[in-house]
Amino acid sequence: MKHAMHRIITSVLCAFCLTSPALAQDLDEIIQAKLRPGWRMANGIHMAALQLDLAPGWKTYWRQPGDSGLAPHFDFSQSEGVQTVEVIYPTPKISWLGGSRNIGYDTRVIFPLQLSLDNTADITLIGRIEIGVCRELCIPVTLDLSTQLSAQAPVDALIKAARAAVPKPGTGPITCMFSPAEDGMELKIILPAPERSFDHAAIELDNPRLWVNTPRLERQEGQLSVTANIMTPTGQPMAIGRDGVTTTLFAPSGAVEYHGCSAA
Structure with missing residues (x-):
């Protein structure tokens, strides 16, 4: 060979x-x-x-x-x-x-x-x-x-x-909401609070022209919210498919990955 x-x-x-x-x-x-x-x-x-x-x-x-x-x-x-x-x-x-x-x-x-x-x-x-x-x-x-x-x-x-060593698939319901924001849109993802404590998240979209900043994590009332701003080419809101949203949560013990999200 x-x-x-x-x-x-x-x-x-x-x-x-x-x-x-x-x-x-x-x-x-x-x-x-x-x-x-x-x-x-x-x-x-x-x-x-x-x-x-x-x-x-x-x-x-x-x-x-x-x-x-x-x-x-x-x-x-x-x-x-x-x-x-x-x-x-x-x-x-x-x-x-x-x-x-x-x-x-x-x-x-x-x-x-x-x-x-x-x-x-x-x-x-x-x-x-x-x-x-x-x-x-x-x-x-x-x-x-x-x-x-x-x-x-x-x-x-x-x-x-x-x-x-890849992220494990996430389970349970995951919803997402899009709203207007400066230079584009805000995306908020809600899922049941996991047993592990995740300290970082990454959000990916299937449109390469969109840039997502570092998400913010907040845990309250049995839920985990992941919020990030999306910068669009025009600076205005635009249509984004929920099926193309990938959310990865990171903890010292590993990562969990969710594909897609449903309307809240």
């Missing part, structure tokens, strides 16, 4: 990226990336993974990066023998830089990749991944990787552990 190959390309630097002296540190000293070939499951699905190893003090971001940062973008469209690739995100960590909240990973993160295939033969996974790697400031980085995936490979324990 071929070893996973990787090439790191520095993209055009954005306004908050590192200055030239800081870039003297070789990117290979900041981040190492590889595709873990994984194994073929009995149902024909192939489990592989992207592994990122970061130097001390550096981090990368979750699919919702927080108040700043770069959400990762995955493109596996050039793969051979692959129909679809689902990227699975392990539960991230919450950190703060000044008054800015970041949601992401440090040291090492493994993103499991669930592949549906065109056939049962060996396949080639080819990916281009765009991420931000950050310390005090950020560098946008493009990773080009490829590896062959064998139908006979053994189960990878690290990928199994990463699959088990």
Whole structure:
């Protein structure tokens, strides 16, 4: 089997990226990336993974990066023998830089990749991944990787552990209300107060043109409310589908994720 190959390309630097002296540190000293070939499951699905190893003090971001940062973008469209690739995100960590909240990973993160295939033969996974790697400031980085995936490979324990580290599905009724607010809208989500004490939340919408700020949590009368402002392109209220609202609650012991919400 071929070893996973990787090439790191520095993209055009954005306004908050590192200055030239800081870039003297070789990117290979900041981040190492590889595709873990994984194994073929009995149902024909192939489990592989992207592994990122970061130097001390550096981090990368979750699919919702927080108040700043770069959400990762995955493109596996050039793969051979692959129909679809689902990227699975392990539960991230919450950190703060000044008054800015970041949601992401440090040291090492493994993103499991669930592949549906065109056939049962060996396949080639080819990916281009765009991420931000950050310390005090950020560098946008493009990773080009490829590896062959064998139908006979053994189960990878690290990928199994990463699959088990995702947020758990939330249960119980969850309602949401939209109302006009400065620069857009306010979203308030109500759910039964969980037994665990959650201290952070993230709200994602299926419209990438909308930006959601750090939600506020309040627990009272047996309920938990999660409130956030949504900035819209026009600064005016607009239609948002309740089915496209994803709410993730974070506690030191793990995270819980709710998909969709109903009208109050």
